[in-house]
Amino acid sequence: MAGAYDDRDGKIWMDGKLVEWRSANVHILTHALHYASSVFEGERAYNGKIFESVKHSERLHKSGELLDMPIPYTIDEIEKAKYDVLKANGWDDAYVRVVAWRGAGEDMGVASKKNPVRMAVAAWEWGAYYGDAKMKGAKLDISKWKRPSPETIPCHAKAAGLYMICTMSKHAAEAKGCSDAMMFDYRGYVAEATGANIFFVKDGEVHTPKPDAFLNGITRQTVIGMLQKRGITVHERHIMPEELEGFEQCWLTGTAAEVTPVGQIGDYTFEVGALTRDIAESYEKLVRS
Known part of the structure; x- marks a missing residue:
């Protein structure tokens, strides 16, 4: 399937029923369009089965609660x-996007209690998120934007508003010929990429940022479990920027990214080593099992 996302053949589920793709529209005064009152999930189906589907649905509910926007399904x-x-x-085999938002209603200021919470489910066929980087390793920029403090926004919600600095960071990265950007958090610790969590390898052990200011991804949790089953030590901790020089391997995880090796972050380089390839291949087998 190709072409603009608003001009395709197919069906989208919207507010309880399947509608024609081109008819899945909202009013210009939809609250979410003006105030980012929206949460979503990205999922992948393999061989007709959505990987960790229920966990994604449960997280959607939790995100809605965190934004004071209870999901009506x-x-x-x-x-x-x-x-x-x-x-x-x-x-x-498809990517599945579930989105819930405050629609148009009696409120059109910051408050939105009088507006209905709506929901839609769309899907499309989508290949590797980073293209051929899955084989040779992605090149990442280092973003000037930082993941915000939990005191400023519910950072554990998968909320649309949290992604605006990710969009700007990815645009800047692409302008430099990079696939993505790595972000620090508000304290200056290594956090994540714009839409994926990050892992590092050093001396046979794995290090990954502690998810206390960003989303603890479902793929991230899956990969940690895979590593622990192999008897590999996983350190979930705060990682300082200067530590990047000492890491040997690096990869990203996410529903869209799956497991993608990283070859470079800024001026730091990494090998696409045996452990990275093993985890990427094993994850591919797991989701299709």
Whole structure:
């Protein structure tokens, strides 16, 4: 499937029913468009099964709670909607996007209690998020923007508003010929990429930033479990910028990114080593099992 995302054939689930792709629209005075009152999930289906689907639906509910925006559908209803979309479009392998938002209603200021919470599920066929970087290693810029303090925004929600600095960071990275950007948090610790968590390898052990100011990704949790089953020590901790020079390998994790090796971050280089390749290949087998 190609072309603009608003001009395609297919079906999208919206507010309880399947509608034609081009008819899945909202009003210009939708609250989320003006105030970012929106949460979402990104998921992948492999061989007709959405990987960790229920965990994603549960996190959507939690994100809604954190934004004072209760999702009006049960976990079971969300699960059915996702699979209805896959079936309606005839896809076994696809990216699935569930989004919930405050719609248009009686409120059009900051407050939105009088406006309905709406939900939609769309899906599309999507290849490797970083293209051929999955083989040779992605090149990352270092963003000037930092992940915010938990005192400023509910950082553990998968909320649309949290991604604006990610968009700007990725634009700046692409302008330099990079695939993505690595971000520090508000304290100056290594945090994550714009849409993926990050891992490092040194002396056979794995180090990954402590998710106390950014989203603890479902793929991240899966990969940590895979490493621990192999008996590999995983350190979840605060990582200082100067430590980047001493790491030997690096990879990103995320639903879209899956497991993507990193070859360079700024002036620091990493090998696409055996452990990185093993985890990437093992993750691919796991999600298709």
